[in-house]
Amino acid sequence: MMNPTQLLSLYRSMLLIRYTEEGISDRYREEGQRMRCPVHLCTGQEAAAVGVCAHLHTEDGLFGAHRSHGHYLAKGGDLQKFVDELYGMESGCCHGRGGSMHLIDRQAGFMGATPIVGDTIPLAVGAAWAGQRRGDGSLAVIFFGDGCFEEGVLHESMNFAALKGIPVLFVCENNNYAVYTQLKQRQPPRTIRGVAEAHGIPVLHADGNDIQAVWQVAGQAIDHIRQGKGPFFLELFTFRLREHCGPEDDDHLGYREPGELAGWLQQSPMERAVALLRQMGVGQEEITALEAEVKQSVDHAFAQAKQGQPAVAERASEGVFAAVQAVPPLAPEEGATHTLSVAQAIREATAQAMAIHSELFIIGEGVPDPKAIFGTTQNLLSEWGAERVLDMPLAENGMTGICIGAALRGMPVVMVHQRIDFLYLAMDQLANVAAKWHYLFAQSVPLVVRTLIGRGWGQGPQHGQSLQALFAHIPGIKVVMPVTAQDAKGMLLAAIADPNPVLFIEHRWLHTITGEVPTAPYQVSLQHARWARRGQHLTVAAFSYMVLEALRAAEVLASYGIELEVIDMRVVQPLDMSLVLESVQRTGYLLVADTGWQSFGVAAEVLARTAEAAFAALQAAPRRLALPDHPLPTAPSLTHDYYPDAESLVRTVLDMLQGKFKVNPEEVAARLHRHGHRDIPNAQFTGPF
Structure with missing residues (x-):
């Protein structure tokens, strides 16, 4: 059981969230409409965020989604930078590039929120997996709604988390609605947590508007994870009091059951927390003083934001890619060389990179198998072991997101998709997450995606496409297509050393082409034609x-x-x-x-x-x-x-x-x-x- 001091601290966090959301609602329609971004308010759901975050350490990573103001603040995210971001200020947490739906404060352990439903779930699994691989004792938490439970990427992520015993907490804030559609119209009559349990993940549920109940089940879940027992799933029943997107009430639209909103208003987490404080002997005067203090700090943040400098237009095109150290020109006459095929050169580059980067791992369908993806991963498993040379489930989108999540923790990854056609399945993670992360959050994504063009011998329309134009059209992804064995090795080593996502496209008909290749590691620039x-x-x-x-x-x-x-x-x-x-x-x-x-x-x-x-x-x-x-x-x-x-x-x-x-x-x-x-x-x- 929590004591009054603990509950007062949690109530302070709940107040910070409630007053901030009310501040947005009150000011959103102000003259001039200076807050020009969509807002998804979490008014009414404060206890869920606060009760979970109370058990987290700074180094534990938390990922959110479109309705994550509360998660950001509960994890200790900077209030002023958040409000500045809403107003499009240069001092915002994303320098005005993200608005309400893209938030980050890495110093507080809030690792990022994005609005595409389900996008950050595999990131949390990947980040937690990176911590597990390092043995640093950290965990990750991902919040999502009941609507997200219908996304395939969630199930791909839970499958891998259970498979590897990854220290990640899945938190479903079940508010019964996906936009305007009730749960019973979207899912069959079974519990959400029951499906999570079918993935082999332990589950608990609680009244998400009862701060003490949330705090208790979250404590049990996080203790389980910290003991090295693998992932956990919480289902918290709560309710949003505002419209799906925007600052208003929307009960007049009639999509809720009659009296449903009124019933939930009587179950407000704020009033229930106050009642519990009074039961514990905390005086109303102390509670009122705390409320006034928090309200004043929130009002001050909004006032300060309006005085800030708008995001600088001249910098709008900066930061698409992280800066890269210049690669010196290759001098082939220096040092020993040997004759390799393109496939062998790729294999040699990977092996040398594994020696250079101690945390690097390679993962993909068929990576450790005897055929070794046309010889490009031959004997890597025997040389570097199963912890660094991994096969993966048939889950292209989820696994790509998991690799991105590991990369966000600074762990370089080489991921292999045996056909570029399969990248359609991973397009969301590549285009919406990897490509945009540095521009939004100034954080590197050291991920190499190797993929193949499978021309000929009846490959057909879904195994023989050449999709470089599709990916080159997306700002934030580097795309390279080496032809020679020398370039294949040097460009792969450069791609692995690059802090940006790199799509490394291999043409199947080039794998047997041979050439002289320097024996020692070297890099070939990812900026120049030849x-x-x-x-x-x-x-x-x-x-x-x-x-x-x-x-x-x-x-x-x-x-x-x-x-x-x-x-x-x-x-x-x-x-x-x-x-x-x-x-x-x-x-x-x-x-x-x-x-x-x-x-x-x-x-x-x-x-x-x-x-x-x-x-x-x-x-x-x-x-x-x-x-x-x-x-x-x-x-x-x-x-x-x-x-x-x-x-x-x-x-x-x-x-x-x-x-x-x-x-x-x-x-x-x-x-x-x-x-x-x-x-x-x-x-x-x-x-x-």
Whole structure:
């Protein structure tokens, strides 16, 4: 049982939340509408946040969601920075970039709140897993509502937490509504905690408006976790008194049961806490003085916020990426080298990175299996053990979020998705979380996602896509596509050392390509394109496997006196145009060859930037060579002409240079024509696996 001193401290926190939410409600419609962000008030749910947070240490991480003002304040988040953020001030906790729905105070252990339902659940699991791996004794807590219980990512996260015995507390604030929809309209007649229990996680439930009851069950749950017994699940029944989004009451809308709001008002956590204080012998005068003190501090915070400096517009584009130390140019002549395939180079880079970064781990479906993802993870398990070389459940979104959560604790991660097509399942975590985290919260996300383009041998429309343009379109994710063995090793080592999320795209047909690779660890910049061949007549900017096709075409054209300048566009985001623009100034012609679809792709971006920056240098319309705008078929007869190659590249080049060289296009093309199956790179390629 708690004593009066403890309860007074908890009541102070509850007052801070209630007065802050009321302050928002009272001021939201003020003249000038200076508080210009959506607000999801937690008025009526104060006891749930405070009762749980009372048992947490500063180093324990707490993650929230869209309705997390109370969680932020209960964990000790800075009140002034929170209110400043609501008003869009430079001094806000996100410098005006996040508003009410994006909050953070790492010094207090509030690790972040975001508004996409379910997004932060795997982050909490990942952060707690990082603490478990380090043995630092910390835990993590994630708050969410009953509506979130319908999100698949929650169940993916609970499954992994139970599997690994991760020290994380799941707290469901069950207020019976997801926006305006009642629980009984969304879920079958069973308890939420019962489903959590089916995941193998112990559960408790309590009246979420009874501060003492919440404090007691939270204490039991957190004691369980601190004893190393794994995750725990709390279901707390509570009720929001305001509208879903906004500062008003909304009972007039009629979505609640008749008398439901009135009944919950009689169960207010504030009045019940006061009644309990009086039962414990605390005088009304002391309670009133405490209320006045907290109210004054909240009013002062709002007054101060209005005097602040608005977020600086000139800095709006800053912070998309964390700063990276410059990578010195590689000097291949220095030190020993050996011949490796691209797959072997990736494997060597991973092994060397494991030696350099003691906390680094690699995880993915099939990472430790005998085929070792085309040899790229061969023998890593035997060298580094099962704690650092891990398989994972078939849960792409949840597991990606868990890896992001570990990265947020400063633990570098290499995650492998065997096909880039699978990243559609992880898009939410990559696009909404990893890509935006540093911009919002100035916190690094040292995550490398290795993924493969699975071309050929009947891979078909859901295993053979080339989606670099999709991810390059999202600010905050670096996208690289190495072609050579030397680049594969150096760029992977650079990606692992990079504090930003990096999508490392490997083309399956490149895995067997060999080259000389320095034996020692080294890095290749993730900022620059590469000269693949120098020439004077036409510029070819090529991505991934199309670099090899361009070089094949260049070799044949050279015998006719036509010199192509081939640029390896190995860095897709941030896109390096410097070599392209330099080359076009000399050649006057540009052809972009891409492995993705023609429309709205990276080839189109290169053409657009060239037209904007070097239009006067162009002697003819720039062209692009890419996939036709339809999904990849499976049958060989349907894929025969699907992929552009050296032959189609030559035909395009000669069409662009029409009249400048007396060359028979059919004669040149015939030298590059591939007979037989064209859905394999060579006769030795006997299948995708």
